[in-house]
Amino acid sequence: MIDVNFKLLFTLQILHKYYFADQVCNDFSITSSATTNAVASGHRLVVRQYNNQLYVGTQFINTQPPPPPNQDTPLVPVEKGMQMTFYMWLNNPLFFNYTNLPSSYDTSKIYYFTNRNNNNIPGMNFLSAPKSSLLYNSANTYLPGDIAANGAGMIFSAIAPSDQANQHGLSDTAFWVQVDNNGYASAADVLQWRFSVSTYNFQSAQPGAAIAVSGYNAATNDYTLSVLASTITFNSPVSSFPLDLTLLKPGKYLLTVNADPPQWIYINDELNTSRPFAVIDIFNEPSPPSCNLVDTNGYILSPAYTIYFMNRATKWKYIINSGNSYSITDGSSVYQFTPAASTVTSLTPIPLSDQPLDMKVNVNSNAIAVASADPQRLASVGDSYLYSEIYLNY
Structure with a gap:
């Protein structure tokens, strides 16, 4: 007896460090290209988005007795070179405010993510450009928010500007802060779009x-x-x-x-009339390993892919509306601020998050909880930093 059921051919999740609790990013809708719709129909595939995840399922043959574990075969074989293209449509107008990408969106450019990048760490398979494209180079100019990788694949974020005449390596904690070893979306994923x-x-x-x-x-x-x-x-x-x-x-x-x-x-040219935020290309190819949707025997591998965004860091500027001089302290003792004044600014950029930090204003020997930065309000005062302004009525 043969039953036809569905098994995941691959999945894709979109994550964002701004969302503190689970990092689930629901800021995008994902659609298939016209060619991909034809591929899905011909291969008996089902494509569905649920919240931040895209699921692509394939019909497989369930025989009696069943095959050994992890040896399910698609009803329609997934051939070498099969390609599926998806479009990411941005739904949140504040996305660039809290995302560590250029805040001015160039409509002649497009972000491009693919499993050909082979950008992996144990347990995670990223579709962004490989970290080798982000290796620190002392000849480059780095501004606050720029990211670079070391030879071990660790990601660092610049918290102060540096350039060839003013070099500061990744080990200089006054200029760089270590993030983690994830594969984040960056300027390396941007392509020039052309008709x-x-x-x-x-x-x-x-x-x-x-x-x-x-x-x-x-x-x-x-x-x-x-x-x-x-x-x-x-x-x-x-x-x-x-x-x-x-x-x-x-x-x-x-x-x-x-x-x-x-x-x-x-x-x-399918994008001639409307431009998505990004294009995603998923290939089934023998190499690199990140492109293996099925193994050499045709058994379904069900890889899980990830697109990961880093949260933007800004200098937090507390403005005391009364004009009095007060100080700001971080309850976690991670971030420091300028001395007590009517305007108090963090000494280094602070990552934005939907989880408020334990910030307090010290008024007449009393520590009063105050708001964290809101991504709706970004400002620049002529230097290389972006500022978040928080007004206090004390």
């Missing part, structure tokens, strides 16, 4: 265009496979030209034109 036919602007007028596009090389797990190479000669030097990439299927590519700096780009 399949778009205008390419030169930095200066050019007599021609040597176009080279590299795609994913499954043999080496990198973007070194030449998928397009052409040369165009113009009648006279031009400052721009129509770049035709219609021969390429939707996806991530590395584009080089002449001697201009290479660009990581994403092409997908």
